[in-house]
Amino acid sequence: MGGYLDEISSYHSQIKLYEQDGIRKDHFYTALNISVKAFQSFILRFHSLALDMSSREKDPARSFELAVIAGNCKVISERPPENFYQALQLVYFVQLVLQIESNGHSVSLGRMDQYLFPFYRNDLITNKVSEQFASELLENTWIKLLSINKIRPWSHTKFSAGGPLYQNVTIGGQKTDGSDAVNELSFLILHSVGQMRLTQPNLSVRFHTNMSEIFMFECIKLIEKGFGMPAFNNDEVVIPGLLALGVEKDDAYNYSAIGCIEIAVPGKWGYRCTGMSFLNLMRVLLAVMNDGLDKRSGKTFHKGLGKFTEFSSYDDLFKAWQQQIKYYTRKTVEIDSAVDTAIEENVPDILCSAFVDSCISRGKTIKEGGSKYDFISGLQVGIANLGNALAAIKKLVFEEKRISRQELMDAMESDFEGKEGEKIRLMLLNFAPKYGNDDDYVDLLLKDAYMEFINELENYHTTRYGRGPIGCRYYAGTSSISANVPSGAVVPATPDGRKAWTPVAEGSSPSSGTDLLGPTAVFKSVSKLPVNKIMGGVLLNQKLSPSAIKTDSDKLKLIAMLKTFFADLKGWHVQYNIVSRETLLAAKKNPENYRDLIVRVAGYCAFFTNLSPDTQDDIIARTEQTL
16 A cells, blocks of 8 residues: 555656646545545554454454454555465455445456465465465455445346345466466365355356366366356457457456456456446337337337338338337447446545556546546347347248237237237247247347447447547447346337246346257357457356256266357356256245355346345246256
C-alpha cells in the first residue's frame, strides 16, 4: 500500500492546476490518497484487535496465532507481503473492501494459483509453511468469501437466484510462453474447494490441449462430488478471441474468469465486463410476428414489417427479424450507456481505480476510461428457444404446411388450450428439429438469427470510447445467470411449443428435455454457434447422474469427450450438475433434509433449497445425460 501512495504522489506532483484537466486530476489524486490511507487504516484495525485479543488470551497457542495475525496485518498495511500467509490475507482484504466500496458482486480473485505461487513455493522451500497449513488458510478464505453478501432489490434477486456473489477463482491455463501453468498450488486450491463444498468461490479451470493429465483427472474427481465445480473455460477459443480484439499477447494469456464465466484481464480491464441489460430474444420474436407489438405491455416500441399471418415465406419472417433485432440491439446499448453515465458521475469506485492499470498514470477513474482495456458483453436470453421456434415455423408452416399461419397464431394466443391447441403444440414439440441434437437445420437457423444481433452490436462503442482504453467495444454473451426464469415469466406462448410464462432456456444450453441424442450431440450443436464472436461467454450447463462418472473408466471417458469438445469443436465452456432427479425432487419436497445440497444454477452454484420453486423446477427439468 505504501508503494501505491508513492505512485499516486508522484503523478499528483506533475499536474498543472491552471488547466481544467489538472483541477479534475487534483481531485482524483486527492481522493485516491484518502482511499488508500483509509484502506490502510481498515487493515490496522484488525492489527489492533488481534493484538488486544492476543494479550487477553489464556491459551498460549491461540495467543501466538493472534499475534501472527496482528503482525501480518501490520506488514501488509504498508509493505509488500513477505510470505504466503500475508499474501493471502492481503488478497482477502482487497476482495472484501472493493465489494464494500461498490455494494458489488462479481469481484473476482483472478489466477490465484499464479500470483500466489511464488510465495507458496518459497515458503515450502524455507519450511515457513506446510501444505496442510496452506490448505487450512485457503479453506478459511473460502468460508470468509461465503460470508460476504449484499442487499438486492427483488427484481435483481429474481435474476440472481440463490443470492450468489460470483467471486470467481481461476486456476490452470497456460503461461505466456504457451506451457502448462498448472502447479502445486493449482492442486491445493482445487482440493481445498472440494474439501469445503461451498458455493463460494466460483471455481473455474482454464483448459488447453497440453494441460496436465493428472490435474484434469483431479478436476473430474471434484465434479463427481456433485456441487457444480469446477467450470471449464477453453484457452483454445478465448486466447485467440482476445488477440483478435487487440489484447496484447501477455495479457491475453493471463485472462481469468470473472463472475460467472465471463473473462477479462485481471487488473487491466474496465470496471465491468458484463452489460447492464438483458435482451429477451423470444419477446423480440413475438414482436416480429405481431408487426412490432409487444403484447405483454401493449406497446409497439418499433413498427414491424407486418403480421405473421401476412408473411408469405420464411424469408419474410427473417427480414422482419433483421429489422426488429437491429432496433433492440441499439436499445440494449442505449440502456447500457445511460447507466454507465449515471454511475460514472455518482459512483466513481476510487479505491478500485487505484488497483487497475492505467488509472493512476492517466489520472482517471476506472469508469472514466482509466483502464488499459474496455470491452463489455451484452446478455442474451432464450437462445435455444429462438432456434427451435424458427425451425418449427420454417418446417411446419412454410415448408410442410402442417400448420397454417393463422392456426399457429391462434394456438399461441390461447396458450395452446383445448384439443386443437394441444394438437398444434405437440406438432411443434415433436415434428420440428430441436437445437442440441446436432441437426444443421435448426442449428444454422439459430446461428444466422444470432449473427444479426452480433453484427449490429459491432457498430457501437462504450461510453469510454476515445478516452484511453483499448477496445471500448461490445460483444455477445450468453451468461444470463438465472434470468431465464424471470425472462420466461414475461413471455407469452412461443412457436417452439413453450407454454406462456414458463422459463426459457438458460445460457446456450438446449431447452429442457429437447436434447435427446446425448451429450456429444449437444456439444456439436453448441459448437456451431459463432463462439469466437461471443466473447462474453457461451455458457453450457450439463447434468449427469451420479453413476455416470463413478469409475475411473467413466472419468476417462468424460475427459476424452471434453478434450474433443474443447480441442476439436472449439467449445467455449461447460459445467456439470452431478445430481439425480430423484434427489432434487426429494429436496424440493423435504428441504430441511437437504440444506447442504448445492447445484449449478447457471454460471454459479447455490444451495438448492434457497432457490425459488420456479428455479428449482427449471433445474429438475434439465435433461439428465449419460456417457
